[in-house]
Amino acid sequence: MGETETYEALRLELRRGSLVLATLARLRTEQYGYSLRMGLAEDGIEMEESTLYPLLRRLESQGLLTSEWREEDKRRKRFYRLSPEGEAVLKRLHDEWRRISASLDRVLG
Amino acid sequence: MTNNQDNGDGPMRLIDRYLAAVAAQLPAAGRDDVTAELRDDIMSRIEARQAALGRDLTDNEVEVILREIGHPLVVAARFGSGPQHLIGPELFPWWLFSVKVGLIVLVAVTIFAAIIKVISGQDVGQAVGQGFAGLFSGAMTLIGIATTAGYIIERQTEKPSFITNWRVQDLGVFEVARLDAKGFNRALSSGRCAPARLRKSESMSPVARALSSAVAAAVLTAWWVGAVHFGGLPMSEWVVEIAGVDYSQAARNTVALIFWPVVGYGAARILFDLFRAATPRAVKMTALGDIVLACGRLAMTGWLLLVSPMGRALGISDVGSVVERVRDTIQTGIGTGVWSLSGVVVLILAASLLEPAGRILISLVRLISGVDRRLSGHA
Numbered sequence: 001m002g003e004t005e006t007y008e009a010l011r012l013e014l015r016r017g018s019l020v021l022a023t024l025a026r027l028r029t030e031q032y033g034y035s036l037r038m039g040l041a042e043d044g045i046e047m048e049e050s051t052l053y054p055l056l057r058r059l060e061s062q063g064l065l066t067s068e069w070r071e072e073d074k075r076r077k078r079f080y081r082l083s084p085e086g087e088a089v090l091k092r093l094h095d096e097w098r099r100i101s102a103s104l105d106r107v108l109g
Numbered sequence: 110m111t112n113n114q115d116n117g118d119g120p121m122r123l124i125d126r127y128l129a130a131v132a133a134q135l136p137a138a139g140r141d142d143v144t145a146e147l148r149d150d151i152m153s154r155i156e157a158r159q160a161a162l163g164r165d166l167t168d169n170e171v172e173v174i175l176r177e178i179g180h181p182l183v184v185a186a187r188f189g190s191g192p193q194h195l196i197g198p199e200l201f202p203w204w205l206f207s208v209k210v211g212l213i214v215l216v217a218v219t220i221f222a223a224i225i226k227v228i229s230g231q232d233v234g235q236a237v238g239q240g241f242a243g244l245f246s247g248a249m250t251l252i253g254i255a256t257t258a259g260y261i262i263e264r265q266t267e268k269p270s271f272i273t274n275w276r277v278q279d280l281g282v283f284e285v286a287r288l289d290a291k292g293f294n295r296a297l298s299s300g301r302c303a304p305a306r307l308r309k310s311e312s313m314s315p316v317a318r319a320l321s322s323a324v325a326a327a328v329l330t331a332w333w334v335g336a337v338h339f340g341g342l343p344m345s346e347w348v349v350e351i352a353g354v355d356y357s358q359a360a361r362n363t364v365a366l367i368f369w370p371v372v373g374y375g376a377a378r379i380l381f382d383l384f385r386a387a388t389p390r391a392v393k394m395t396a397l398g399d400i401v402l403a404c405g406r407l408a409m410t411g412w413l414l415l416v417s418p419m420g421r422a423l424g425i426s427d428v429g430s431v432v433e434r435v436r437d438t439i440q441t442g443i444g445t446g447v448w449s450l451s452g453v454v455v456l457i458l459a460a461s462l463l464e465p466a467g468r469i470l471i472s473l474v475r476l477i478s479g480v481d482r483r484l485s486g487h488a
Contacts, residue, residue, distance in 0.1 A: 053146060075152065078146050
C-alpha cells in the first residue's frame with residue numbers, strides 16, 4: 001500500500017466517528033435525507049446515500065431521532081429531527097469531542 | 110424542464126429498475142420505506158442537476174447518478190440489520206487459530222496415512238498423490254465447517270464466553286499455532302518436533318491439554334467415520350500388502366468389525382476431554398475416566414492382535430504366539446539385519462498394549478491418592 005492509499009485509509013478511519021456527531025448536530029433542525037446530505041456537504045462533510053440513510057435508520061432505532069413522512073413539492077419525503085434523548089446524547093458527544101480535540105491539540109503541539 | 114415522473118420515459122425506467130434491484134435484496138419489512146426514500150433522493154439529485162444544466166438529463170447522465178449512489182447489492186446490504194461480514198474482527202482470530210490447528214492435524218494425519226499405505230505395499234507416487242488430493246479436500250471441508258460455525262456464532266446476540274472469560278494458565282494451547290514454516294525448519298534442524306513447551310505436557314494447563322486432546326479426537330473420529338478424507342481412498346478400499354502377502358481382505362474385515370467400537374471410543378474421548386476442560390480439578394473423576402478409556406484401548410488393541418481377522422492373518426492365535434513372534438523378529442533382525450515386516454507389525458501392536466496398561470496404573474494411583482502432580486503448577 002502506497003503512502004496515498006495509507007493516508008486515505010487512515011483519513012476515512014479518522015472521519016468515520018465524526019459522521020454521527022455531524023448528522024445529529026444538523027438534525028437539531030428538521031431535514032429530509034437529500035437536504036441533510038446537501039447541508040452536510042456545504043459544511044465540508046461529504047456522505048454517500050448508502051452511508052447516510054442506514055445511519056439515519058440506526059439512529060432512529062436507537063431512539064436518538066424521530067421521523068415522519070410528509071408530502072412536499074408533490075413528493076413524499078421522510079423528515080428527521082433530533083429526539084429529546086438525541087439532544088442529550090448530542091450534548092454529551094459534543095463535550096467529548098471538545099475534550100478529545102483539546103487533548104489532540106496538546107499532543108500534536 | 111420535467112420531473113421525469115412518467116413511467117414510460119427512459120430515466121424513470123432506469124430508476125425503477127435500479128430500485129427494483131435494491132428492493133429485491135431487502136427484507137419485506139421496511140422495503141417500501143427504503144425504496145421510497147431512495148427514490149426521493151435520486152429524484153432530488155436529478156432535479157438539482159437539471160436545474161444546473163437548464164435541460165433534462167439523458168439516460169446516460171441518469172445512469173451516472175445511479176452508479177454514484179452505488180451498486181444495488183452494496184446499497185441494500187448497508188440497510189441490513191446484521192453484520193456486514195461473514196466473520197467479524199473479534200471472532201476472526203479464533204477462526205484463524207482453529208483453521209491453523211486443524212490444518213496442522215490434517216497434515217500430520219495425511220503423512221501418517223501415506224506412510225501406512227507405503228508400508229502396506231502401495232506405490233509411493235500413488236500414496237503421495239492420494240495424500241495431496243485428500244489433504245486438499247480435507248482442508249476445504251475444514252475451512253468450510255469453520256466458516257459456517259463462525260458465521261453462525263457471529264450472528265448470535267451473545268458471543269461465546271471463551272472469547273472474554275479466558276485465563277492465562279490456559280494459553281498453552283495457543284502455542285500450537287507456533288508450528289509455522291520457520292518453526293518447522295528450526296525443529297527439523299535441531300531434531301525437535303515441536304516447541305519445547307508443547308513437548309512438555311506438564312507446562313500446559315489441564316484445560317489446554319484437555320481441549321487439545323478433544324480437537325485431535327474429533328478430527329480422528331471424523332476421519333474414521335469418513336466425514337473427512339485424508340488419504341483419497343477410504344480405509345475399506347486400501348490395498349494392504351506386507352512383504353508380498355496380500356492382507357487386504359483381512360484388514361477390511363477387521364475395520365468392519367471394529368468400526369463402531371472405535372466410533373464409540375472416539376465419542377467417549379471427546380465427551381471426556383470436554384468434561385476435563387470444564388472441571389480441570391476433578392482429579393478422581395479424571396482418573397476414573399482415564400482408566401475406563403485406557404481399558405477400552407487395551408481391549409481394542411488386544412482384540413486387534415489376538416482375535417481380529419488381521420491378527421489371524423498375521424499368524425497370531427494366543428499370547429504365547431505373540432511372545433514367540435516378537436522374540437523371533439527381534440532375534441532375526443538383530444542377528445541378520447533383516448527385519449520381517451509382518452513381525453514388526455506384531456511388535457508395534459504388542460508395544461501398543463503398554464501405553465494403556467501404564468495409563469491404567471498411573472490413573473489408579475491418582476484415583477486412590479486423589480493427587481495429580483500435573484495440577485501443582487497450575488494452581
